[in-house]
Amino acid sequence: MNRKLFGTDGVRGTANSFPMTAEMALILGAAVGRHFRREHRGVHRVVIGKDTRLSGYMFENALTAGLTSTGMNVLLLGPVPTPAVGLLTPSMRADLGIMISASHNPAEDNGIKFFGPDGFKLSDEVEMQIESMVEDGPRPASPKSIGRAKRIDDGRFRYQERVKSTLPHGLRLDGMKVVVDCANGAAYKTAPEVLWELGAEVIPVGVAPNGLNINDGCGSTSPQIAAETVVAHGADVGICLDGDADRIILIDEAGQVADGDQIMALLAGRWAEEGKLRGGTLVSTVMSNLGLERFMQDRGLKLERTAVGDRYVVEAMRSGGWNLGGEQSGHIVMTDYATTGDGLMAGLQFLCEMVRTGQPASALTRSFTPVPQMLKNVRYSAGDTPLEAASVKQAISDAEAQLVGKGRLLIRKSGTEPLVRVMAECEDDALLEQVVDGIVAEVQAATGTPA
Template sequence: MTRKLFGTDGVRGRANEFPLTASTILSLASAVGQYFNRDQKRHRVVIGKDTRRSCYMLENAMTAGFTAAGLDVFALGPIPTPGVGRLTHSMRADLGVMISASHNPHFDNGIKFFGPDGYKLDDAAEAEIEALMMQNIAPVDALQIGRVTRLNDSIGRYVEYAKTTVSDRGRLTGLKVVLDCANGAAYKVAPLVLWELGAEVIPIGVNPNGYNINEGCGSTHPEKAAQAVLDHKADVGICLDGDADRIIIIDETGAVVDGDQIMALLAADWSRAGRLRHNTLVATVMSNLGLERYLEGLGVAMRRTPVGDRYVVEVMRKEGFNLGGEQSGHVVMTDYTTTGDGLVTGLQFLAMLKESDKPASALLNVFEKVPQILENVRYAQGTAPLENPIVQKVIQEGEARLGDTGRLLIRKSGTEPLIRVMGESEDSELLAEVIADIAQSVAEAG
């Protein structure tokens, strides 16, 4: 069957529109319950969420569907996505659910599923669940209806775990840190962790109202945090996104550093220490060519995957790698986490910063980037710009113009109605012309 619900990262869409309506999500939860009930055991599921107003609606719909299928539900409240992965495993739950649209605006939302090992469900499981939705699912007998428990210490559990990921060397006393939580899921957790580890914390983006998640703040809008670093003469700034599975770092000069530079720093450090498994970093096709060249100079290999942290994790698990991520700030360290974790990644950097006794800028400018341009072009639902012959011709012409000096990556976003037009080239002027031409053709077609 053609999959209609699941994309590259669970179920995504605009809240209260298909597929993120209460009735559809209730049906989805019932199908998930049917999927797990095949072994005739009593199952438990944990549900976390970010701070969007629509999370309450979706949480209640999922809870109704799960309990009607006989699953026991533990409601975690607002908690980062990696916290859901962690607690799914540590609580011996069969399923974890995170309700979030990550870095998207408040009017979007999504559902991410985690298996009992704390890793996201694979494509095969999602396809099977979607197929079950097409069937008539009988609710369980009244005596088998699931229970619902509000887990009041979920934040405390995650706080204590996050602190264990840095040793005594990671005590952050003496560091002044601007921390932008994007008015999202980490608004309580992240400031608490840094403060308990000794840092002086200047929090921003910690006043969610249901609508201001990611709005002018967080990893997608680091300008406010960068200014705060300068205003407060902070040592560093850390920006998380709405569900805290990605990170952007700001050095003491106010310069914004993306995931590629963070991964380069970690890969080099771990390689020197002999802890980088197979001496390999896993990154996506979006990562800068400069990162690959830098790692080659160190004798470190780099494996590229399709865009999406789930694909990074799939390769890491299959081949035994322990460090990977995305330019956007998802950094996956399977020694500590099962998915991208902005807070834990930030702690690793802060520990290195404290130990080095150097400014953040001296650590973070690891390699010289090849000029790269990314244009996000929004298109109307129901159109297919990349199938348009004119667009295809302009892309072919662009590839020919760049030749061996660069590369193009044109793709449809898996989470938003966007065409992402990315290119790299040593010739930055030529690159700008090529990207502009393609973006214009996509906009006219969409």
């Protein structure tokens, strides 16, 4: 069966358009509730968190209706980071965790991410089983077995204490000035509070959500305002999260941006020195810079690459017994502490290194020199298949021939948005621009997208 609902990170799309409609959320809730009910238990439980999107109210209610109709009791956490759902699902002995969020996408989008009872995201196999149940239709519980819904007021605080517990006992951030950009999203209270409790002087950005401004000119995908704020206030570092706070981008004291690859390099090198990097291996995706791979090789360490998506990174980590992974986009996964990417937790680990070494952020965010990399996105309409066009295939083939021995090329459809992503790496800047722009032009021609 072809996947109709699930992408690389749950179900995602524009609110009130298929598949992100209230009706589909209700049906999906009923299907997933049916899948995760444990027949040998009398109590069935699911925790639901959300970010700050206006449509979150609609999907929260629809999912609750579908889940309770199958006999699941629903515990509503309200606005919390995605990693909080991964943490609280096993902590609260739930059968299932759900996060309502479209992560870094604009406010008009939304999504539904699922976590199993162990706090990890669902496998492709389980998602296919749920899609099959959606097609089968609902199987409601008997009237006396309908579930209940309850608000949980302290979920955010439980998560905050867990995040702080990952730092060395007694470590403080006294004297450190930190800009934190919460993208008007799920961590708008959590991140500033944690940093303040640890002793930092906090300068918050993106902490006034109104339901429509999540990720709007702020957060990990738009770090310019945070960078300007770091420089204007003479801050030591800037931490930029995305809408559901499972990603991080760092800004040094000069306002320079560092991506997830640099954060992973710092942590992998440090953990290897301490004997904490299991198997001497870091897991990342095909998008990570070639410079990161060379950094690992120079230290006798290994970079294991996966398909794009933090879920695939985590699956590889669990399969190989490795404990550090992530994505260039800023997902940093530390399975010693969490079940999914955690931007705030990764940020605290970076601040810990600043305190331990006494070095400025600029020294710690330049572990390797990146190979020049160019990424361009081409949006397409539903139903289009631009990568199947003969002209596009020929352009890709020609580009691959030009890059042999000089770099690499990666073309893929986004799993969360209707985009074709064209990425290349090459130390010849002119050739890099030529191959990327050539493919982009052919994709635009195939989709009728204006150049």
